[in-house]
Amino acid sequence: MPKVKESTKARTRKVRFTVTLPQADEVALTGDFTQWTPEGIPLHHDGQQEWYIHLDLAPGDYQYRLRVDGEWRDHPEASRKVPNPFGTQNCVLTVD
Numbered sequence: 001m002p003k004v005k006e007s008t009k010a011r012t013r014k015v016r017f018t019v020t021l022p023q024a025d026e027v028a029l030t031g032d033f034t035q036w037t038p039e040g041i042p043l044h045h046d047g048q049q050e051w052y053i054h055l056d057l058a059p060g061d062y063q064y065r066l067r068v069d070g071e072w073r074d075h076p077e078a079s080r081k082v083p084n085p086f087g088t089q090n091c092v093l094t095v096d
Helices: none
Strands: 012-022 025-030 050-057 060-068 072-073 079-081 091-094
Touching: 012 091
Parallel strands: none
Antiparallel strands: 012 050, 025 060, 060 072, 060 091, 079 091
């Protein structure tokens, strides 16, 4: 499951999105909150195994995928997925 830490800011929450991908050189997050742009939002590397980004998101469910070294990938720690029109699945991030 994605790790989420949140703090209230108006109607949005500060969400720390993380993924463990030790072999990756580049990781980007894309989804309905980025209009599915292929370049997405580049994640930062912590110098170890974790990639992360802080997002401001309103409460709700967000579908997303990862672009790892230019290829579409599932989030290996996602606990919820839904089918997409491409015959694969989108991961779901829930912000409370």
